[in-house]
Amino acid sequence: MADTGSVDVSGVRLRTVEHHLDEILGAVPTPEPIELAVLDAQGLLCAELVTSERALPSFDQAGLDGYAVRSADVATATVETPVALHVVGESAAGSGDATAIGPGLAWKVAVGAMMPVGADVVVPAAWTDQGLARVAVYAALAPGSYVRRIGDDVAPGDVAVQVGTPIGPAQISLLAAVGRERVAVRPRPRIAVLCAGDELVDVGRIAGPGQQVDVNSYALAAAARDAGAEAYRAGIMPNDRRRMVELLEGQMLRSDVVLIAGTFANGGPDLLQEALAELGGLAFTQVAMHPGPVHAFGRLGPEGVPVICVPGEPVAALVAFEVFVRPAIRLMLGKRQLFRRTVQAVSAEQLLSPLGYRQYLHGQVMRHPDGGYVVEPIGDGDQAMLARMARANCLIVVDEDVTEVAAGGLVTVMPMLLGG
């Protein structure tokens, strides 16, 4: 369908998943780069062009343990007709003494040791008799063999790490080698996680009749961390508009994004919607998705801090996180790949889905012995089944215009590996 941003479903006007996602992705800020110690930069994206002021290696050195010699001296060497040279010295790695050899001479070198002036190859110890005063060389070598030349790896002025490169152990290795203790990176976005609802009580307490334990502030903070954010669990909203506004203002000051899970009254009086209105107001909309159609997004307060509201039902909250919040976090981190990789899988069972809604079902995806993937839904998408969700390893995505997938039919599956 042409995406006009909304669809009619049984006479109700709903916002499409894409429209809501585009609004969020278009409004999240790009946090300013910060400078971190190289080890703390791990997993983040480089935000500066790091050029080297140094040459790597910084001097000509032996590439392995052996004998530094002149290649011309050993040009005729074979196992049958070895060439004998006088060993006139020995260097370990770390010695800065200037050394030199002339024709007919050899210098014993350890890997990493400075090459003596005059030598242009290192003969590996295994290709010699490993003599101490005199050494017999059994093979000829091309000039430069087993020598690491100054600047071979990085010349002064060369780019060491590009803008946008993810910093892993190999980049940290290179940054240290060019002498960098700190590096500018895209920071982890700071996300405050709140939940709203009269029915909520904190985890340590026993839920009375009609009450629910606050699950979402834990689960969403964990999901936000897993996606790369610095997440703060700010817990359950107070049941008072004044204090709600103060709490929100405080969180907006210290956060790049505020994430709120709640069961929002559909039209009726709602304390949180009143508090949000005081800060500028969010439009609550029905999004054409299952589970959990009630969503909201807006930028509030003088700084225009993005506030994302997701459904309060815990399964729907984590699905909404996957669909809307994780891509926003990855965008703020500067990642090119915002979305999880999807695969096509054969459905092991018939799947039913309401017309006009994009349905997300938890499932178990497995490799098929004949290649490809098979997926089994876990439980019933309509129900708030935490224990079932915890056994899932993927989301099954059934498009808006599909109402039935036959057993054996293909569906889109989004594997959800931790840390991925």
Added chain:
Amino acid sequence: MADTGSVDVSGVRLRTVEHHLDEILGAVPTPEPIELAVLDAQGLLCAELVTSERALPSFDQAGLDGYAVRSADVATATVETPVALHVVGESAAGSGDATAIGPGLAWKVAVGAMMPVGADVVVPAAWTDQGLARVAVYAALAPGSYVRRIGDDVAPGDVAVQVGTPIGPAQISLLAAVGRERVAVRPRPRIAVLCAGDELVDVGRIAGPGQQVDVNSYALAAAARDAGAEAYRAGIMPNDRRRMVELLEGQMLRSDVVLIAGTFANGGPDLLQEALAELGGLAFTQVAMHPGPVHAFGRLGPEGVPVICVPGEPVAALVAFEVFVRPAIRLMLGKRQLFRRTVQAVSAEQLLSPLGYRQYLHGQVMRHPDGGYVVEPIGDGDQAMLARMARANCLIVVDEDVTEVAAGGLVTVMPMLLGG
């Protein structure tokens, strides 16, 4: 070949990669489980059988917004012949008031609200005229429809999280729901990272002739964190045996594993080998691998703390980390999958490898448009090329008995995704 633990290569007795790895994996400790706040448990493996003392849901509740009714009352309802019921009340989520309905009556309910006694289905609002005092119902429903029954998800005594389950957002959600603020997990192993060598200077300093910047303590600490360990960068070893022993003793007290990178003298005098001997002694051995054949492993001190020595050349150090240390960290974390997944890829170039040695080359692996993978080596495995390693996304593994892979031939490739 039958793995006897060692191989002869050109008359030199070398230890196989498997033998060295088996020795390390057989000796690393299993850290005792610790109890953490659920959010801090993220990414770790559960170390207790968590059973629920509660029922989830803890009361019968509406599965969506609508009208709680008696299924018998609406058994004949259709769009053409709707059934009209009196709406006698309304409940939001969070209300603990006991309510009830009799025949011919309906109770308006929000998702999560307690079911009134007597009602056995919730009619979705969309299947009614959404009346306030009287509601017309357009469809019959099977008993139990859109009702979440007490204990449907988890009954008291049910297992919520099994021993060995990785704790992600869904598990944190479930742990919170069953009222757990803390959970026992396999802890992150603590790894001290040191480097040894007269040639080393700290990153902040300019390396003089023959000197090298300490790259390894940064890169290996980053790699250890990436693998899931809690890594401490203890830096460059002092150049004095007494202080070396003291530093090692201190690190052994606070660590599950001590990791040392260094260029170890092959037979000659070596301060670190003397210091290690004082603590019990490590056997330095040649392992049949490239790059970096000199390795050591042993358990030192009264507590028998595992000490792993890897080559000091930075590319070889990170390869050794992949081959020996990462699997050991994953074993300590309790992970079932110790090794990275490997794939077979078509080599874009001819690869040469020394007979008897398992060669690890950095490469760029890409998906082939026709399916499968293609890999290109980056640079020359013999050389210490940090800039090239930083561009790699995989290790190419060439087995001991292979000396040449033709362009177009298949090789084993180990993709190295961050955080994987």
